[in-house]
Amino acid sequence: MIEIRNLCKSFQRPGEAELKVLQDVDFSVDEGEFVAIVGPSGSGKTTLMNILGLLDRPDSGDYELHGQSVAQLTPEERAKVRNEAIGFVFQQFHLLPKTTATENVELPMLYSTRSDADIRRLAREALCRVGLEERLSHYPSELSGGQQQRVAIARAIVNQPAVVLADEPTGNLDQKSGRQIIDLLGELNRNGSTILLITHDDAIANAASRVVRIDDGQLTETITRVAS
């Protein structure tokens, strides 16, 4: 499903030496997998996630998503792929304030060609899947951190994307809510969603069926565990 080969990305700040963030990264994710990418801050994991999420472009290398090469698409084409094939979960939730949970979940579908009725129905279904059927009309400010992240997860899965990219989804949560979010991601995975979890926390990464370690822009170690 995701196939990356020889991926390189470097940044050049004026007056500084070129910084190689990703070097010859080879990486793949199969459909239905739950993969964690673990690394300390500055290891390049966020850059990798941005490239995987088509928010950023690699300097060189191939990126195939669903058999389609997406590394060199135009900004408009990448926007379409993001909309249809990728669901984002961010550390800071990134919910629109003063906008209800349902409206937040509807947001990605506003950029699709779905009908208004479908949009409303799918948003409600997604919120039910994350256990927020009681909070459909609540504003983010009326929800706990864990509930806000659930809304964000509902938004990520509502378009039935090929892969859900979760970047430190527990970073802004207490341990208990964080645990529940990871459990929810595991449950979504068991129901068929492909999940890519990015974290610095080994304990959280252990929830995944495969853990990939990233350090200094290179993938170093893969631990595959039999699903429990």
Added chain:
Amino acid sequence: MNGKRLVQSSLHTLTRFKLRSFFMSIGVALGVATLIAGNSVGGGAAEKISSQIDQMFGPGTILIGSRELKLPDLQAVAAEMDQVVAYAPNLMLGEKTVQYAGTSEKVAISGQSANGDYVWNRSVIDGRFISERDVDRAERIALIGTKLKAALFGDVDVIGAEVMIDGVPFEIVGILNPLGIDPHGEDRDMDVYVPITTAQRRLANTDIIGNGKLVVSNADTVDEDADQVAAILRDRFQIAEGEPETFRIYTSKFAGKAAVKAKRILGVYIMLAAVVVLLVAAVVISSIMLVVVRERIAEIGLRKALGATRRSIATQFLCESTIVSLVAGMVGIGLGLGVANVVALRFEIPVNLTLLAVSLAVLASVAVGVLSGIIPARRAAGLDPVEALR
């Protein structure tokens, strides 16, 4: 995003941040209000001024004003010029006290001749005008305007009633037709007309008439006739060649031109004021929108991550500024009409709102919205989602 969703989403954002939307709309609302109020009152005022000038002058008339002017001067002009078909004096006395029962008003008194109704274009709505006999015998009779009648008498019939003008009793014989406020700001419905001779002998003790009006047979040659009148008066007043005239002459043609010019100047100033306010409004919206873009940088990043293209981000911001401006424009039209009606009521001017002014106002609001949205929309659309989400 399709059009309907775009408008819905813009309205949602605008109602989410009411105070900000309010500040964004003030400028446009005021600009459009200026345009509408100025236009509807200005149009009405110009119309009223022209009709009043028509009333004051009528076609083919010459107005003479001079502190030396006496009735024989007018008679001499009329005798020398065949084209003068009628003439009448108008002696304007300063304010006098007009009293009835316990009520009194200080008003200006005008001395008129028997043909004053025709020459000065003032009719009577009740009773009669001044007669030749009144003038010959310097009768103590008076005609009053509708407002003065209401102020002194209220609703009762006043023909035959007696008022005191500076302590002299006068019989009221007629009510003058209502004219409202003239271009000099005088309320013509407070007028008091008395026979010219009565004004001269009983109220002022003078043989001066001050103002005279001539009606000529051909309205097209009124300016040439005026030159001839000036020559006769120079001769009679013994003004040497090169000396300044001690009289002023206005013709109906001159007044017409002045009215057209006044109307044009008024229109230009109103437009100028509206354009300046709208430009300021555009700058206000634009700068607030730029702050909004910065404030909503995470939202823009998020929308891009969720699949918004540059184009849909740009149209969203353009749509927001346009809707704010358009709604503000609508409010401005209402506001302008309100102001126009208040002003019109105060100055007795007809409100004259043209479809053109309304279309112009709507067009201007849309233009301000689109123009002020361009720079913020471009900035929002150009944001790098990676940077914006950080």
